[in-house]
Amino acid sequence: MIPLILIAKSNKISEAYLDDFIGKNNIAERNILGVYPLKNELAISQIRDVKKQLTMSSSSTRLIILYQFDRAATEAQNSLLKSLEENSLDNQFILVVSNSEQVLPTIRSRAKIINLVQNVSLESQRLVWLKLFLQQVEKSEDCVFLADASLSGLTKDKVLEFIDNIIYYYRLKLKKNYIYARILNKSLRLKNLIENNNLNPQLTFDNLLIFINKTIRMKE
Numbered sequence: 001m002i003p004l005i006l007i008a009k010s011n012k013i014s015e016a017y018l019d020d021f022i023g024k025n026n027i028a029e030r031n032i033l034g035v036y037p038l039k040n041e042l043a044i045s046q047i048r049d050v051k052k053q054l055t056m057s058s059s060s061t062r063l064i065i066l067y068q069f070d071r072a073a074t075e076a077q078n079s080l081l082k083s084l085e086e087n088s089l090d091n092q093f094i095l096v097v098s099n100s101e102q103v104l105p106t107i108r109s110r111a112k113i114i115n116l117v118q119n120v121s122l123e124s125q126r127l128v129w130l131k132l133f134l135q136q137v138e139k140s141e142d143c144v145f146l147a148d149a150s151l152s153g154l155t156k157d158k159v160l161e162f163i164d165n166i167i168y169y170y171r172l173k174l175k176k177n178y179i180y181a182r183i184l185n186k187s188l189r190l191k192n193l194i195e196n197n198n199l200n201p202q203l204t205f206d207n208l209l210i211f212i213n214k215t216i217r218m219k220e
Contacts, residue, residue, distance in 0.1 A: 001061070003084050003093040003111040005069075007100050013116050014096050016128045018065065021094070023172025027063045034065045042072035047079045054083060054091060062091045069095040070102035077104045084110055130165050137209050138216040145213075146206055156194060159201035163191045163208065179215065186211050 008014035033053060035046055050064060084093055097103060100113060137145045167187050170180045190208050193199050
């Protein structure tokens with residue numbers, strides 16, 4: 001698999017891309033290795049630890065995410081280079097950076113560069129906002145999220161758009177926990193009712209958010 005260099009100025013944007021990538025490729029959580037800098041940079045000892053873990057066999061594709069890789073010293077980057085070449089069939093590397101010019105040319109030439117700084121569309125920004133909002137809904141101990149200004153005066157079309165994005169978001173998470181199937185079923189049912197019956201879109205959407213909150217809190 002071709003290593004990916006992910007250029008992003010915001011953690012929210014990079015995490016949204018990674019969540020989407022993990023869902024689309026059905027990568028199990030146990031096969032995801034995320035490595036963050038210990039202090040100001042990724043140390044060569046951390047790269048060596050990654051290489052040790054790669055020697056262990058895996059029945060499915062592993063995802064190795066190296067955060068702030070542009071802060072890795074030249075020695076650490078060179079140490080990873082051989083692993084990028086030798087373990088390409090079983091492992092997907094994603095190097096998250098804010099400045100790709102700080103990555104060695106020998107690594108850049110072997111990777112596909114995805115520039116989220118240039119490619120963040122209005123639609124992507126909305127999906128990032130929705131992800132953060134749903135995380136708030138999931139963690140809330142009350143229904144204060146219903147007072148969010150973005151949810152006031154929603155039209156039927158806007159509610160249906162929201163529900164489509166919610167279905168997309170939880171479908172990606174389905175592999176992690178099948179409790180999300182309950183949210184998907186509820187979302188699909190309410191969407192059908194809004195489309196084919198004279199339901200109040202705003203109240204129906206509020207009902208869905210409350211259902212999501214209660215379902216996730218029951219899981220915990």
